[in-house]
Amino acid sequence: MRLTLLGTGNAAQVPVYNCGCPACALARVNKHLRRGPCCALLECGASRWLIDAGLTDLAERFPPGALDGILLTHYHADHAQGLLHLRWGTGLRIPVLAPADPEGLADLHKHPGILDFSTTLDALQPVQLGDLRVTPLPLRHSRPTFGYLLEYGARRMAYLTDTVGLSPDTQAALHGTTINVLVLDCTHPPAEEQPRNHNDLTRALDIVRTLRPRRTVLTHIGHAFDAWLMRHHASGAAIPALPPGVTVGLDGDSIALHPDTAC
Amino acid sequence: MRLTLLGTGNAAQVPVYNCGCPACALARVNKHLRRGPCCALLECGASRWLIDAGLTDLAERFPPGALDGILLTHYHADHAQGLLHLRWGTGLRIPVLAPADPEGLADLHKHPGILDFSTTLDALQPVQLGDLRVTPLPLRHSRPTFGYLLEYGARRMAYLTDTVGLSPDTQAALHGTTINVLVLDCTHPPAEEQPRNHNDLTRALDIVRTLRPRRTVLTHIGHAFDAWLMRHHASGAAIPALPPGVTVGLDGDSIALHPDTAC
Numbered sequence: 327m328r329l330t331l332l333g334t335g336n337a338a339q340v341p342v343y344n345c346g347c348p349a350c351a352l353a354r355v356n357k358h359l360r361r362g363p364c365c366a367l368l369e370c371g372a373s374r375w376l377i378d379a380g381l382t383d384l385a386e387r388f389p390p391g392a393l394d395g396i397l398l399t400h401y402h403a404d405h406a407q408g409l410l411h412l413r414w415g416t417g418l419r420i421p422v423l424a425p426a427d428p429e430g431l432a433d434l435h436k437h438p439g440i441l442d443f444s445t446t447l448d449a450l451q452p453v454q455l456g457d458l459r460v461t462p463l464p465l466r467h468s469r470p471t472f473g474y475l476l477e478y479g480a481r482r483m484a485y486l487t488d489t490v491g492l493s494p495d496t497q498a499a500l501h502g503t504t505i506n507v508l509v510l511d512c513t514h515p516p517a518e519e520q521p522r523n524h525n526d527l528t529r530a531l532d533i534v535r536t537l538r539p540r541r542t543v544l545t546h547i548g549h550a551f552d553a554w555l556m557r558h559h560a561s562g563a564a565i566p567a568l569p570p571g572v573t574v575g576l577d578g579d580s581i582a583l584h585p586d587t588a589c
Numbered sequence: 590m591r592l593t594l595l596g597t598g599n600a601a602q603v604p605v606y607n608c609g610c611p612a613c614a615l616a617r618v619n620k621h622l623r624r625g626p627c628c629a630l631l632e633c634g635a636s637r638w639l640i641d642a643g644l645t646d647l648a649e650r651f652p653p654g655a656l657d658g659i660l661l662t663h664y665h666a667d668h669a670q671g672l673l674h675l676r677w678g679t680g681l682r683i684p685v686l687a688p689a690d691p692e693g694l695a696d697l698h699k700h701p702g703i704l705d706f707s708t709t710l711d712a713l714q715p716v717q718l719g720d721l722r723v724t725p726l727p728l729r730h731s732r733p734t735f736g737y738l739l740e741y742g743a744r745r746m747a748y749l750t751d752t753v754g755l756s757p758d759t760q761a762a763l764h765g766t767t768i769n770v771l772v773l774d775c776t777h778p779p780a781e782e783q784p785r786n787h788n789d790l791t792r793a794l795d796i797v798r799t800l801r802p803r804r805t806v807l808t809h810i811g812h813a814f815d816a817w818l819m820r821h822h823a824s825g826a827a828i829p830a831l832p833p834g835v836t837v838g839l840d841g842d843s844i845a846l847h848p849d850t851a852c
């Protein structure tokens with residue numbers, strides 16, 4: 327079971343167009359620090375699923391047949407815009423599993439092309455995709471949104487974005503579950519007031535304390551959080567900015583969970 | 590006055606994902622034959638306007654301040670999807686002039702970011718953009734769509750996509766006008782029945798005969814028309830596939846109209 331983060335940015339991406347902040351300036355000269363829109367590849371046994379489709383070059387990245395399907399967290403453009411072109415392929419059927427959201431994105435549902443939106447997922451109702459068991463977890467966001475608990479044998483990943491905090495339902499569903507890897511929305515640097523649609527670092531670490539995953543990778547990063555991290559790295563402070571076991575994902579990072587190793 | 594065609598494909602682009610037709614196979618190995626989604630750069634005196642925004646890497650292509658604004662023909666994804674990311678820039682205001690279409694694309698109108706959609710254009714009511722005079726021409730398509738007559742001194746370009754045929758209004762507006770360059774929707778190879786939303790070659794050439802431009806560049810090309818062109822080039826037929834003065838655009842083609850030269 328391996329998850330590769332293909333896009334770890336928020337909707338604005340990093341660098342933000344016309345932004346001169348230190349994080350955007352650095353990402354402009356160092357491509358490894360750029361953050362694309364939300365997209366991750368999940369490889370599990372023989373199956374390959376995309377989680378979210380914010381990247382707009384999916385037809386270039388994935389040869390026909392390379393994907394078994396796409397799990398969509400929600401229909402915001404930064405998670406689904408890559409489907410606007412991919413749908414016009416030919417001779418294929420690609421299932422897109424997503425929360426019920428009749429509006430979808432633009433005219434995707436009206437003109438699905440090769441995409442099959444016929445199966446919608448229900449909150450907390452697991453589905454079996456080959457050897458992978460997927461449980462949709464309702465998130466707190468500005469439109470219907472699921473995170474996903476991904477189970478392969480005894481290995482478990484939770485992919486939770488976009489969200490601000492966690493609903494009681496989702497907390498209850500994960501209570502007592504050993505999560506090997508948590509991939510978590512952390513769009514903003516620590517904020518005094520709770521942001522509206524996304525975690526800041528304070529709320530993200532609250533979730534980490536609640537769920538106690540073995541390892542946490544923060545994603546959906548905005549430029550202000552990257553700039554905040556740069557300041558705290560540079561400060562030489564005795565207290566590290568992030569607690570042990572919590573890291574910030576980068577585009578291209580691969581997280582492998584082997585059945586025979588503890589993660 | 591110069592128009593650079595940045596994307597000359599239809600919504601599926603060329604190559605079409607998973608298509609094995611001769612045109613798609615060739616475009617896969619020869620990048621110069623690929624066709625991206627609709628987008629063109631109009632340079633006129635000191636001003637630079639984008640016509641359509643189907644390309645999804647606009648923030649990479651255009652440094653902040655490089656564009657005076659964007660003329661949108663309509664809100665189909667293949668013409669407007671590049672705005673879904675560009676809007677999240679900072680410290681800029683980019684006017685987007687378009688036909689009235691309350692729905693727009695996805696949540697662009699609800700969350701415009703740096704884009705200013707406040708000015709909508711009216712059919713046949715010219716607007717002056719610096720030295721450029723722009724007349725919106727209603728087209729025949731599946732949602733509110735304008736072509737544009739672009740006048741710079743005595744030089745005139747008409748950019749007409751997406752359309753099938755021309756409405757009497759638009760024909761009347763262009764009647765008697767000398768068009769130096771016509772850029773025209775020709776999505777399909779010659780079809781027996783009139784297609785629903787786009788010209789085939791037969792209808793495109795009907796328009797050429799009606800408007801009698803000095804030069805015509807076909808755009809919004811689908812793979813089947815490219816494949817048809819390959820067959821007719823290869824046939825060595827005495828009758829060329831396209832009449833004199835009519836060419837098929839390629840991504841990157843630049844069409845210059847100098848004030849002191851007849852085109």
Ligand SMILES: [Mn+2]
Nearest residue numbers: 337402404488
């Ligand atoms: Mn998002």
Ligand SMILES: [Mn+2]
Nearest residue numbers: 400402467488
């Ligand atoms: Mn979202």
Ligand SMILES: [Mn+2]
Nearest residue numbers: 600665667751
């Ligand atoms: Mn189109």
Ligand SMILES: [Mn+2]
Nearest residue numbers: 663665730751
């Ligand atoms: Mn269209």
Ligand SMILES: [Zn+2]
Nearest residue numbers: 345347350549
């Ligand atoms: Zn920035």
Ligand SMILES: [Zn+2]
Nearest residue numbers: 608610613812
């Ligand atoms: Zn083809």
